[in-house]
Amino acid sequence: MKYAAALLLSLLALVAHAAQPGETLAPWTLLDQYDQPYSLGADTRILLVARDMDGAKLVKAALAEQPKGYLEARHAVFVADIQRMPALISKLFAIPAMRDYSYRVLLDRKGRVASRYAGDEGKVLWLALDHGVVAARNSYADADALKAALDQAGR
Template sequence: MKYWPVLLLSLLPLWAQALEVGERLAPWTLLDQFDQAFTLDNQTQTLLVARSMDAAKLVGAALQDQPKGYLEARHAVFVADIQRMPRLIAKMFAVPAMRDYPYRVMLDRDGRVAPRYPGSVDKVLWLQLKDGQLVGKHEYATAAQLREALEKALP
């Protein structure tokens, strides 16, 4: 019985991290696959977050056959959480392969950004922003759903 207060107190930080509609997102800066810096600002309207390789593959499939600059035209930014990927694998294989993508991938190598936005590991988290504030959030489990949502987000 005396373990309950300890358990509840240990879970309190997890509840505090929940991102709520109306909250302003704290700015951050990450490097993309070309080592070019990007800073989250008020111009970003959509933030896509993938916490796993499977989720990142959903984004890739949704963007298949789209022209270069497709995400940028929609003021969308894609963040891939690669903190669990071994650094040597990332450096020698994964990141060089990402340079062939027709879209930018902001690489969260140290887990500084993606954990701020809680969601399922196997889904793509879509955060809809307006002037830096969260106005909506969704999760997509299929490339078709994500592609449809991106099409609706006209430039």
């Protein structure tokens, strides 16, 4: 029984571990709201991760007035964990609505990418990257603070 508990704890650590500065991120590929693939690469400087709808709403509010290409100009990508969203809702309503956004949303339909980066529910995880290595991490619970940080990253 002790072995089973130890195994379970070690698996949990692998599933939801917090990416720390100095750690190299494993590569991954996700489809966006247009079914276009995106692969995490050395040119990505900012990785934003929303683990739930509240986090995604923060990103939406922060980017509401921004022009198309705003995230790309900052070498930033946004991953939305939609694994808990019912497939019918995502297919018929949510993803078509996302096609009107001025920014790309990488859809983690199975939670296999977002689960790699532990973060708080209702917040947006910000990982600053340098050639695939985590340089810094932050968490935002306020759209204005997230917007200000993104504006600063563009300078």
